[in-house]
Amino acid sequence: MAEEPSDEALMRRLACDETAAFDALYVRHRRAVFNYVVRMVGDVGTGEDLTQECFLRVWRARCHYQPTAAFRTWLFTIARRLALDALKRRSPVAVLTADPKADPPMTPELAERLARADPEAIFLGRELERQLERAIQELPQELHEIVVLREMAEMSYEEMARVVGCPVGTVKSRLNAARRRLRAVALEWLEAR
Amino acid sequence: MKMSQMAPSNECPSVLAALDAWVDGELDPTDAAGVARHLSACRSCRAEAALLRAMAHSVRRMPQPEPDPALRARLLAQAREGATTRRLGIEQTEREGVSIVRRYETGPARVVSGEPTAAREPALSTGRSLICQRQVGADGTTLHQVVQTKGWREWR
Secondary structure, rough: OOHHHOOOHHHHHOOOHHHHHHHHHHHHHHHHHHHHHHHHHOHHHHHHHHHHHHHHHHHOOOOOOOOOHHHHHHHHHHHHHHHHHHHHHHHOOOOOOOOOOOOOOHHHHHHHHHOOOOOOOOOOHHOOOOOOOOHHHHOOOHHHHHHHHHOOOOHHHHHHHHHHOOOOOHHHHHHHHHHHHHHHHHHHHOOOO | OOHOOOOOOHOOOOOOHHHHHHHHHOHHHHHHHHHHHHHHHHHHHHHHHHHHHHHHHHHHHHHOOOOOOOHHHHHHHHHHHHHHOOOEEEEEEEOEEEEEEEEEHHHHHOOOOOOOOOOHOOOOOOOOEEEEEEEOOOOEEEEEEEEEOEEEEEEE
C-alpha cells in the first residue's frame, strides 16, 4: 500500500496550486480543527466559519509556507488566533474564574475500587461524561484549550506549547490545574455511587 | 527526578506530581518505569492514576462532530478560483517524459540570498517572478521542486 504523503509534502504540492493536495489536507485535519474551534467559541455555526477561514488561510499562504514547524502546529496556531479573535468580538460572557477547589480527598473505599478497576471500565455512564463536558466548558479559556488540544487533538506538550505560544512548563501546569478541577467533579460523582 | 532511587515511603508526592506526564506518555523511559513500579506497590497512587486515565478516556469518548460536508466543496471551489486568478503565467514543457511546470507572477524576482544562477537569470531579466518550478514524472509523482519564498529554497 502506498504511504500517505506527509503534511509538509502536501504543502509543497500546494505551492504549485494543486487543489487535490489542499483537499487531502482538509480531509486529514478538518475534524480536529473543527472540534477545537467549536469548543473554543462554543457554537457550531461560528466553528464552521472559523474552520473555513482557517483552511483558506492555509491556501493563501501556500507560496510562503516554510516547514520550520510541523504543519499541524502551524494549522492550529492559525485556528487558535481565529478563535481568540472571534471571542474578543463577542460581548463578555461569564467565565468561571474562581480558584480551583482544593483537591478533595479520596475515600479509602473509592481508592480500593479505582485501584482494582480497568480505567476504561470506570466511566461507562454518559451522565458523568456530560458533567465532565460541562466542567470543561466552564474552565477558564487558557485551561480549556489545553484540555481540548491534549485530549481531542492528542497533541504532545511540545506541540501545545508551540500552538499556545508558552513554555512547556506552563502547558504542564495548566493541564494539571484543569485536571484537578475535572477530578473534583469526577470524585463527587463517584463518591455518590 | 529519578523515581527508582527513592524510598517507597517518600515516593508518593513525586509520583503524584509526575502522574499527568506519565498518563500522557511524556516521561522518559526511566522515570516512566519508576512510576509504574511505584504504582504496582502503592494502592492510593494507583487509584489516582486510574482516575486520571479514566477521565482522559471519558473526555476522548466525547462526541467529536464533523463539519458540514458542504464546507469541503465550498473550500475547494474557493481554492480553484484562487488558483485560476493566480495563474498569471504558467508554462509547461516536457523533456524525456518529465513534465516541467513553471509558475510565474508579475513583478521582478527578488533574490534575497545567494548569487543569481543560470536558473534564476531568466526570471530576473523578464520582469516576472518564478514562484514555483516542479518536475513531474510520467506517473504523476513530483521528482523535483523549487519554490521561491524569500530568495530560493531547494525542497527536494
